[in-house]
Amino acid sequence: xxxxxxxxxxxxxxxxxxxxGVATEDVQLAKSFTDDLDIDSISMMTIVVNAEExxxxxxPDEEVKNLATVGDAVKFIEGAQS
Amino acid sequence: xxxxxxRVAVTGLGxxxxxxxxxxxxxxxxxAGTSTARTLDNDWKETYGLSVDFxxxxxxxxxxxxxxxxxxxxxxxxxYSMVAARQAWADAGSPEVEPERLGVVVGTGxxxxxxxxxxxxxxxxxxxxxxxxxTVPMLMANSSSAQISMELGARAGAHTPVSACASGAxxxxxxxxxxxxxxxxxxxxxxxxxxxxxxTLAAFANIRALSGRVDDPQTASRPYDVDRDGFVLGEGAxxxxxxxxxxxxxxxxxVYAYASGRGMASDAHxxxxxxxxxxxxxxREAIGDAEVSAKDIVHVNAHGTSTPLGDIGxxxxxxxxxxxxxxxxxxxxxxxxxGHLMGGAGALESIFSTLAAYHRIxxxxxxxxxxxxxxxxxxxxxxxxxxxxxxIAVLNNAFGFGGHDIAVVFTSA
Numbered sequence: 001x002x003x004x005x006x007x008x009x010x011x012x013x014x015x016x017x018x019x020x021g022v023a024t025e026d027v028q029l030a031k032s033f034t035d036d037l038d039i040d041s042i043s044m045m046t047i048v049v050n051a052e053e054x055x056x057x058x059x060p061d062e063e064v065k066n067l068a069t070v071g072d073a074v075k076f077i078e079g080a081q082s
Numbered sequence: 083x084x085x086x087x088x089r090v091a092v093t094g095l096g097x098x099x100x101x102x103x104x105x106x107x108x109x110x111x112x113x114a115g116t117s118t119a120r121t122l123d124n125d126w127k128e129t130y131g132l133s134v135d136f137x138x139x140x141x142x143x144x145x146x147x148x149x150x151x152x153x154x155x156x157x158x159x160x161x162y163s164m165v166a167a168r169q170a171w172a173d174a175g176s177p178e179v180e181p182e183r184l185g186v187v188v189g190t191g192x193x194x195x196x197x198x199x200x201x202x203x204x205x206x207x208x209x210x211x212x213x214x215x216x217t218v219p220m221l222m223a224n225s226s227s228a229q230i231s232m233e234l235g236a237r238a239g240a241h242t243p244v245s246a247c248a249s250g251a252x253x254x255x256x257x258x259x260x261x262x263x264x265x266x267x268x269x270x271x272x273x274x275x276x277x278x279x280x281x282t283l284a285a286f287a288n289i290r291a292l293s294g295r296v297d298d299p300q301t302a303s304r305p306y307d308v309d310r311d312g313f314v315l316g317e318g319a320x321x322x323x324x325x326x327x328x329x330x331x332x333x334x335x336x337v338y339a340y341a342s343g344r345g346m347a348s349d350a351h352x353x354x355x356x357x358x359x360x361x362x363x364x365x366r367e368a369i370g371d372a373e374v375s376a377k378d379i380v381h382v383n384a385h386g387t388s389t390p391l392g393d394i395g396x397x398x399x400x401x402x403x404x405x406x407x408x409x410x411x412x413x414x415x416x417x418x419x420x421g422h423l424m425g426g427a428g429a430l431e432s433i434f435s436t437l438a439a440y441h442r443i444x445x446x447x448x449x450x451x452x453x454x455x456x457x458x459x460x461x462x463x464x465x466x467x468x469x470x471x472x473x474i475a476v477l478n479n480a481f482g483f484g485g486h487d488i489a490v491v492f493t494s495a
Contacts, residue, residue, distance in 0.1 A: 018150065018151070018154075019151060020151050021151040021152075042215050042216055042219070043215075045215035046214065046215045046216060049211065049212060049213075049215060
């Protein structure tokens, strides 16, 4: 069953919190992973791997660099759901 | 002592080990003669057919100060060393030092073996894509020294001696060299290990290195007892803050003791069997380097792993190095209480040696029911022993598979 945008945002926030300690309420659509949330490249990959599992999607490596903001990631995951 | 060479002060201590999650509780439990060996609370024996299913595990709650994201980015060996390093740094009074004058030397015997094996399980069971992206930084042997250097902003150099069970003591020796060579004013040194894993237990058991006393694990680690039959696997980390005497004095730091001499030798003899000749050379070098006499050595924290050959052979090597001047010595193997911390052992035992010189008391060697009549020196047998006043020196030995012999001499402040 496809997840809604809000569900994906909430799920992503949980992953980000789990992996980096960033508070879930700070994980907002407009926030940049690197500039606002201070997430480094390896942490970003842990988020990607966990998001793939949680939402049952595939996020290709070449796509990861395009996921600058939380909103980018939510939008990609939303579109990638079958 | 040469006029140009700086003395090396020990100004901070930290540890996570089976006896305690900090220095105070560890020292208290050590003086009380506490055994930490327990049957493991898991199904490894039934599932894998392990012949030895006991070990000395780090005390519960010792890692509670780590945040969850921190824990997820560190192998257990890195978690132990990080907590111990933070303790040691705070204990030293968080010294102000230029980043380029602050170094780190933290050794390990194996590195992140839990991470290595766990992630291999992930590959096999869930596929390559699910492997934790932090796997490499977690499993690499230099993970602890690198992480601690980042934690403290240490830029004089971060080094990782890997010399099996001598690693932690070798880190102390190399840290002393960094200060003496003028590369740093303060160096955070130590060792860590977290390898209580069914594969490791099986591997050590298969070379008959472990005690097989499965029915009575608490008394299994019994150095110098006639019925000793091998070591008990332990885990944990010990970290010391070393500081040039001038730097410590300028900030009015408390000095526990001085790391005054170190000896380093290699046997070139056998991959696992010890060599008394190499051990004696390391001890002799350490005593000469410390510029003390044999009669100044009043306490030895021995490598003493509770193996039939190793324990007595080591003491005979010490006696050789001291030209037989040993009547003033009381020997302890704290491994009787902690088990064998492998790469962490030489560091934790350097801490015990430092505290022995500071408090002037030698912790006990427990579980001696029948002292081996071949024991050539007095042992702190089942009870602590007071050490004399005045200037005293304490010798710590650590030896590793591969023929690595390290000796460090600590002198009273």
